[in-house]
Amino acid sequence: MxxxxxxxxxxxxxxxxxxxxxxxxxxxxxxxxxxxxxxxxxxxxxxxxxxxxLLGDFGGRDPFPAEVESGFADKVLGNVDTEHKILIPNFSALSLAQQDCSSVSPLQNPMSIDDAQKLLKKVIGWRLLEEEDGLKLQCLWKLRDFKCGVELVNRIYRVTEPTGHFPNLHLEQPNQVRAELWTSSIGGLSMKDFIVAAKIDEIKTSDLVPRKRIWA
CATH class of the missing domain: 1.20.5 (Single alpha-helices involved in coiled-coils or other helix-helix interfaces)
Structure with a gap:
């Protein structure tokens, strides 16, 4: 009114x-x-x-003749003849565990400690060792018993066999497994070592580690 x-x-x-x-x-x-x-x-x-x-009605409306002639719908919705391409992720976009191990030339320089520390953030439970024969990656597992240690060694072998790059594995009494990775041909670390470490990280170990005590 x-x-x-x-x-x-x-x-x-x-x-x-x-x-x-x-x-x-x-x-x-x-x-x-x-x-x-x-x-x-x-x-x-x-x-x-x-x-x-005061801004007016936001509902839909029919386009004006001038808008139809301008072809504004094709500009907004896209041309039906547009070619759509699915791009494959490049090497750097993939996680370390998804990458394949490539061969390392003996002439290649070992990875610097700065680069190794950056990649160390992408693997879990591994640490850098600075030894006389170069940098190495090391990881330790505390398991429930010796039998669980043997099972873990077998699982690591099954995961690393397709890569052709095996870590040094040590089954230590009574319930510890130690793994060390490095590329001996270049006297230090290469990208291959971090790729294998990431693949080992994906191994299931929840059934091998000591059970947590639950206090009432």
Missing amino acids: ATTSHLSFSFVHPRISSPRHHHHHLTQLFSIQAQSRLSLKTTTTRTEAMGSD
């Missing part, structure tokens, strides 16, 4: 005794009031048409 506001204006005129002049003054005042009411009513009606949101 439109709301009409009334505005009153007061004018100071000199006292006019003539009825004719008095009638002209009243006609001018009524004309101004009528124009004010018409202007406010038009503004109110326009606001109501826009709704409570």
Whole structure:
């Protein structure tokens, strides 16, 4: 329902005794009031048409002819003739455990300690050893018993066999397995060592480690 506001204006005129002049003054005042009411009513009606949101209606509408001719739908939704390609992740985008071991040339320099420390963050439970014959990776497992140690050694062998790069494994009494990785041909570490370490990390060991005691 439109709301009409009334505005009153007061004018100071000199006292006019003539009825004719008095009638002209009243006609001018009524004309101004009528124009004010018409202007406010038009503004109110326009606001109501826009709704409570002054930004207008966000609903769907039919496109204007000029928009159809401009082909705006193809620009927004894409051309149906567009060729879509599925890109294969490159080497660096894959996790270490998903990468394949490539051969290492004897002429290749061993990995620097800075690069090795950066890659060390991508493997779990491994640490760097600085020895006379170069950097090495080492990992230790505390297991439930000697039999579980033998089982872990077998699982590590099955995982590393396809890579052709085997760690040095030590089954130590009574319940510890120690693994060491390095590339002996270059006298230090290579990317191959970290790839194999990441593959070993994926071996299930929850059934081999000591059971946690639960206190009531």
